Each structure stands twice: as structure tokens, then as C-alpha cells.
């Protein structure tokens with residue numbers, strides 16, 4: 001029997017922090033943490049991720065199949081997690097649906113990406129150069145999960161990263177739970193920044209029109 005109590009508690013603590021931000025609306029979202037080279041804990045499908053119970057996670061193998069006897073079903077999006085773990089040394093993957101990430105994904109989805117430039121928080125992604133640029137892919141929300149996983153996989157380029165799924169949510173991964181949460185928080189800050197900036201510019205333009 002594999003001992004993964006520490007990883008379970010680490011993921012449960014991260015889940016509690018994200019739940020406190022109300023980032024698991026309507027049972028949306030799924031999280032995972034690597035336990036070994038070919039095993040990881042993933043959230044059970046369809047559960048209320050705001051609650052902390054003994055059935056929040058289950059151990060799965062590199063194919064996303066339950067690795068221990070259980071009545072729980074792994075996340076419906078487990079193939080996105082296996083895609084990352086089987087290609088990288090990532091240690092943790094976080095997927096949340098927020099209104100901000102959904103609106104941004106729709107506003108910029110037609111371009112296939114959103115580019116952030118010059119915001120200090122981009123340093124969270126390890127980009128410390130002056131006026132750094134962060135490109136975040138936006139992919140189509142295929143209902144067929146294997147197809148979604150294939151398109152998602154094309155954007156897995158290292159042990160950390162983030163991909164927006166249009167009108168669905170964001171999936172972020174990092175070498176550890178700490179890094180994955182840092183990148184998720186930085187991403188959601190950038191989405192809110194972009195939306196506030198767009199709103200402010202629209203208000204300025206309207207005021208200018210009224211003034212003329």
C-alpha cells in the first residue's frame with residue numbers, strides 16, 4: 001500500500017485555499033498531485049470541492065485509471081492531468097473555472113492566445129527581464145475529452161505552464177503545489193487586471209465621447 005498521506009494533505013490544503021476564493025463553483029475544477037513516477041492523486045469527479053472529506057481524491061495510474069479499489073470516479077478531465085505528468089516532471093496540476101478566466105478566454109479566444117506584457121506579476125512565471133511578455137494559449141473546449149487532451153498536449157512545453165480552455169477554465173501546472181498555486185494566482189490576477197483595464201478604457205472613451 002503506497003503511503004501518500006503527506007501529498008493528500010498538501011493537495012487538500014491547496015484545495016481549501018482555492019475553495020476559500022470560491023473558485024469551485026458548481027462542482028467545477030479539479031486538482032492533482034504527483035505521488036510517484038506513474039501515480040498521482042486526483043480529485044474525485046462531480047464532488048463539491050469546497051468540502052474537505054476522506055473521499056476528495058483517489059490514486060490513479062499513468063493512464064488515469066484508479067490504482068486502488070474504490071467506488072470513486074476520477075475527474076472527468078483526468079486525461080489533461082496524465083498528459084502533463086507523462087510528458088514532464090510536473091508535481092501538481094490545478095484546474096479552475098472562474099468568471100474572469102472564462103470571459104478572458106472568450107474575449108481573446110479568436111486569437112488562440114492572450115499576451116500579457118509589462119505586468120510585474122509576470123515574474124511569477126520566471127520571466128524577469130524588463131517588459132517581459134507572457135503568452136497564454138487558448139484552446140477550443142472539445143466535449144470529447146481525448147480530443148481536448150490532444151489539443152492541450154500541444155501546449156505542454158515544460159514542468160510549468162498554463163493553458164486556457166475557451167469558455168471553460170484554466171489548467172495550470174508546476175513542479176510543486178507551491179509553484180502551481182503561484183502560477184494560478186498570477187494568472188487569475190492578470191485576467192482581472194485585463195478586464196479592469198478594458199472596462200476603464202471603455203469608460204474613458206465614453207466620457208470622451210460625451211464631452212465632445
Ligand SMILES: CSCCC(=O)C(=O)COP(=O)(O)O
Pocket residue numbers: 026027028029030043044045046047074075076077095
Ligand atoms: C460542472 S463543471 C463540468 C466538469 C468540469 O469542467 C470540471 O472541471 C469538473 O469535473 P470533475 O469531473 O473533475 O468534477
Ligand SMILES: [Zn+2]
Pocket residue numbers: 028029030077095097168169
Ligand atoms: Zn473543468
